[in-house]
Amino acid sequence: MYPFKYKQSIVKNRWYMAAFSTEITREPMERTMLNKPVVMYRKEDGTPVAMYGLCPHRYLPLVEGRVEGDAIVCGYHGFKFADNGDCIDIPSQDKVTGKMCQPVYKLVERGPICWIWMGDEDKCDTDLIPPYDDFGLDQPGWDFHSANYFHIDGRSQLLVDNLMDLTHLPYVHHHVDGKDAMAKIPLVTEEHERSYRVLRHGKAPWNDYFKLVFGPEAQFEGLCDFSIRSDFYGPEFISTSLPIISAVPGKTEVPKELGTLMILHGITPETDNTTHYFGFSTRNFRLGDEALDNFQLAADQKIRGQDVVAINAVEKRLDFAVTQQRELLVAADKPAVQVRRKIEAMLAVEDAPLEEA
């Protein structure tokens, strides 16, 4: 399926973001991920559990049931499943017959995020979770803020493409300034140990946006050097940054208040054609400043909402569109094309079935 030569575009062996930690409670919740309904809840000691979400007896979603101790009880005929998936009680008979067992998935809680592994068990390795210290998540001196969630009626690759080509900023997000600035800045790409990085370096004067983010007291004279950075950690996680200021005229060091704001994107395929989009941010300046938290949350929700509208509109007629015209790719698509190649290589390793020619 577009844009791959494979029938589907979901890489199985990744840690996908299942939820913000605050979403998972003693009340069961359900989220379909990688085409499978998954029920999630917390045990008595707070450990989160992820289990295949439909009862094997009459297929009622387990989310309709309730949590009892560390187990979950189906809301139809009371079948009870332990947190390891074993069926431990069938109320209508004396013993548990058959080898009934509900699939469970490895769910790891790290700071504000729970990650799920739905791929091959022998490849499951928590070291493959995106490296938090790369983007200030759950790190000393950094704040986590503006968590928001969107459901996308579009395949996850459309969001990856969107994030790898930031020249869409002045058009999709037309309320943001800087149309000319973005259009002409050449891009640089770098291979890092854990990410494929796209950089744009430029110069900018003090402006209204800086004032909102950094506060009026951080104002400088002249032009600062800044870079816009995107890191692709995998189809499940991308970080983008707002301008990272690397030099200010007349100063030997960049003042602390002109810090770094990372905009982070968790991308989890719901089905082949729909996606969970988790957005959040981290920053290492104006820590605990609620006014900035609120401004950033509102700005993020607006911007991500605009991306979702665009992606939904693309998905609606995408299968038709690709039968009519060859996709036109341009200079700005270099990172997106390289990232597609990386994902295609991951699909090849997993022996994903090919699209029929």
Next chain:
Amino acid sequence: MLNVIIRNKILETPNIASFELVREDGEKMPAFETGSHVDVHIAEGLIRQYSLINHPNSDEFYKIAVLNDDQSRGGSVALHNHVQIGDKIRISEPRNLFPLNVKSEKVMLFAGGIGITPIMSMAIELNNLGVDFELHYHTRSKADTAFYEQLSHCSFASKVFFYCDNTKEESHDAVNKALSSFTDNTHLYTCGPVGYMDYIFDSARANSWKEENLHKEVFKAEPKASESGDQAFKLILSRSGLEIDVAADQTALEAIDAAGVTVDVSCEMGICGACLTKVTAGVPDHRDDFLSDDEKSKNDQFTPCCSRAISDSLTLDL
């Protein structure tokens, strides 16, 4: 394009001179990967490619080595005889058509004569990275062995094997012995005269080496120059049975198009890979951003929208 000054010229052997190049503006030299070469603009219309030699101060100066070749048609003779310390010349930015796989378990290096230049750079890099390797270096005589002193006294001297006064049988046996233990993660790199590289490849194949683990550097003898530095070359379209010329100021895609053969295109600048075409003979000059270094080094496909040829002609599956 960089304007450089010849800072030093050393006669390494009676036939080989090395040159140290610094930027005229005093700026740092651009960083390069091991295996890279530069186009050296020796004189009007005289452009040659030379491999860059690794050394610890390569941000300060580049080093190349040039053989005064009887077969040469001008380039190396001009560098030897007419280019002196203090002279100003122009060179291109470094380009890498001979990338080294540093994730190899072991690397076997084979140099024939002046082919030592990129091979020695690879040895230095592998030694720095702690990757296991052997360097087998074939020359006509000890006097013709460039960098003999350096290589026999360096920190990895025990991994360097010289063949300068051996009999044919002796060196043949030694090559076979060196190639006898192939694993999937052992890579071979060779540079030297075409006949020498063919001999090394054939010996490796006879020892069950896989094709994808064999790498060689192909130098072009006599390129024809144009103003942009691009050269004309020939395309042989094997399925259409056509032979077409690509002019110096024309892209391969334009020439193919003009001949009435259709190639799928999209970005026309080496980004998207839509025009990727199979190459069955000849060596492309890859200029795209689509293929990885590994894919480029296989030389079995190229993007006609922006890439050209190092060999005089390319045979395409079109």
